[in-house]
Amino acid sequence: MADPEAQKATMIANLKEKTGKALPAWLTVVKKSGLQKHGEIVKMLKGDHGVTHGFANLISHEFLHAGEETTDLVEAQYAGKKADLRPILDKVLKAIKPFGKDIEIAPKKTSVSLRRKKQFAVVVPATNSRVDVCIQLKGEAPTKRLLAAKGGMTTHKVGVTDPKEIDKELVAWLKEAYKRAE
Numbered sequence: 413m414a415d416p417e418a419q420k421a422t423m424i425a426n427l428k429e430k431t432g433k434a435l436p437a438w439l440t441v442v443k444k445s446g447l448q449k450h451g452e453i454v455k456m457l458k459g460d461h462g463v464t465h466g467f468a469n470l471i472s473h474e475f476l477h478a479g480e481e482t483t484d485l486v487e488a489q490y491a492g493k494k495a496d497l498r499p500i501l502d503k504v505l506k507a508i509k510p511f512g513k514d515i516e517i518a519p520k521k522t523s524v525s526l527r528r529k530k531q532f533a534v535v536v537p538a539t540n541s542r543v544d545v546c547i548q549l550k551g552e553a554p555t556k557r558l559l560a561a562k563g564g565m566t567t568h569k570v571g572v573t574d575p576k577e578i579d580k581e582l583v584a585w586l587k588e589a590y591k592r593a594e
Contacts, residue, residue: 423470431463434514442475485519493540500543501535503578511590528593544569547589
């Protein structure tokens with residue numbers, strides 16, 4: 413049996429291609445409609461926008477439950493001894509915001525995935541004192557700071573122990589990875 417989270421991720425990844433809009437754009441449409449009930453939202457998306465039932469159901473669910481699971485997953489990652497690391501994640505998210513409105517922030521159980529059409533980075537509270545900012549930069553040579561990642565869905569990682577380390581250099585690497593994720 414297929415993993416429901418994997419199926420959901422696939423649907424979200426295919427949303428723009430299949431419906432003409434990415435999830436953030438659809439969430440804006442629903443918000444502007446003022447509707448608050450699942451059935452009403454599904455009906456509006458299908459009737460007014462020609463969205464298929466499966467995608468309309470997904471969009472409605474994401475709108476009505478936005479932040480619930482996300483907040484819980486992120487809160488769990490940065491709880492207890494890792495609580496002091498949360499400002500690092502917050503600063504990464506603030507730094508990438510100007511890149512574009514098509515960024516999807518997708519918390520998982522142990523990390524936060526940053527996606528465009530493809531994943532371009534992952535933020536992982538790796539230890540009680542370090543967050544790894546893992547970046548997809550295929551072809552880039554590792555440096556003293558931009559280390560080669562071993563396995564996983566990214567090619568490089570930067571260990572960060574203080575929000576001040578989210579500097580111009582790291583943001584430039586993230587921006588390059590974002591550009592390549594078209």
